Amino acid sequence: EIVLTQSPGTLSLSPGERATLSCRASQSVSSSYLAWYQQKPGQAPRLLIYGASSRATGIPDRFSGSGSGTDFTLTINRLEPEDFAVYYCQQHGSSSLSWTFGQGTKVEIK
Amino acid sequence: QVQLQESGPRLVKPSETLSLTCAVSRYSISSGYYWAWIRQPPGKGLEWIASMYHSGATYNNPSLKSRATISVDTSKNQFSLKLSSVTAADTAVYYCARVAGSGYMDVWGKGTAVTVSS
Numbered sequence: 001e002i003v004l005t006q007s008p009g010t011l012s013l014s015p016g017e018r019a020t021l022s023c024r025a026s027q028s029v030s031s032s033y034l035a036w037y038q039q040k041p042g043q044a045p046r047l048l049i050y051g052a053s054s055r056a057t058g059i060p061d062r063f064s065g066s067g068s069g070t071d072f073t074l075t076i077n078r079l080e081p082e083d084f085a086v087y088y089c090q091q092h093g094s095s096s097l098s099w100t101f102g103q104g105t106k107v108e109i110k
Numbered sequence: 111q112v113q114l115q116e117s118g119p120r121l122v123k124p125s126e127t128l129s130l131t132c133a134v135s136r137y138s139i140s141s142g143y144y145w146a147w148i149r150q151p152p153g154k155g156l157e158w159i160a161s162m163y164h165s166g167a168t169y170n171n172p173s174l175k176s177r178a179t180i181s182v183d184t185s186k187n188q189f190s191l192k193l194s195s196v197t198a199a200d201t202a203v204y205y206c207a208r209v210a211g212s213g214y215m216d217v218w219g220k221g222t223a224v225t226v227s228s
Contacts (some may be wrong), residue, residue: 001172035214037156044205044221045156050214087154092213097169099158099213100145 004089013109019076021105023089028069028087033092036065036074039104040085048087049074065101076107085110112137114206122200122226130194132206132219133186140164140184144209147180147191148200150221157202161209162189195219196226 003026013019023063031052031056035081037045047056062077076083089102118130125183130147132145139145160180170178174193180191195199203223207215 033213039156045216045219046217047214047216050210050216051212056216081226088129090214092209094213097161098171099209101156101158101221102146104155 001092001098002029002093004091004100004102005011006087006089006105008105010106012108013079014110015071015079015081017079019074019079019083019107021074021076021087021089021107023041023067023072023074023102025070025072025091029072029091030094031068033094034065034067034072034094035090037090038085038090044080050096057077065084079107081109083107112208112217114208114217116204116206116219116222118204118222118224122196122223122228124197124226125195128191128196128200128224128226130191130206130222130224131188132190133188134208135202135217137208138184139182139189143211144213145180145182145189146207146209146215147178148205148207149200149213150205151199151202151208152158159204160191169174184220198226200224201226 034052039045045073053065113135147159160170160178179192203221205221206219208217
């Protein structure tokens with residue numbers, strides 16, 4: 001089973017700053033099967049990025065994803081007040097037919 | 111726009127079976143995609159429970175030790191989750207989601223909170 005480890009656990013930033021979130025896999029993950037989600041309190045997760053770097057419909061271009069192999073990054077440029085939330089990475093094992101999530105990174109207002 | 115809506119009992123007794131349904135609107139389940147259940151214990155992260163392909167093939171999280179069963183009712187355009195022998199550790203918000211072929215979950219229900227308690 002692939003384990004996804006996200007860092008840092010909490011990121012304290014001010015509006016307008018850049019957020020860099022890391023997701024590291026315990027073994028290589030196909031970029032096609034790596035996604036990022038945003039979750040606000042009391043809400044369901046929302047898909048941000050799929051295929052490691054493709055933005056989902058309606059997602060602003062200040063959100064970008066990158067990476068390959070075992071290291072993936074979500075970058076949020078110029079944080080807006082509505083971006084303060086918890087972010088999860090997720091992978092799908094096409095051979096193991098399983099899905100796993102990272103433990104999440106909370107982006108909080110400094 | 112595709113919509114998913116979870117429903118089921120909010121309170122389940124320990125050792126009993128938790129049963130939830132996800133009603134899908136504006137898309138026919140039998141047309142394609144995977145469909146999944148995910149849960150989130152209070153204050154914790156997301157955990158994948160089970161998925162099924164529209165054709166009926168199912169996939170379970172091994173950490174749940176075969177307690178989870180996912181099934182589909184195409185006549186009602188809904189899919190369901192049964193989780194047996196529940197304990198307090200199964201207390202969580204349960205979400206259903208549509209899953210694209212590349213494994214990402216592009217449409218989510220709003221979630222339903224289930225408490226396991228006597």
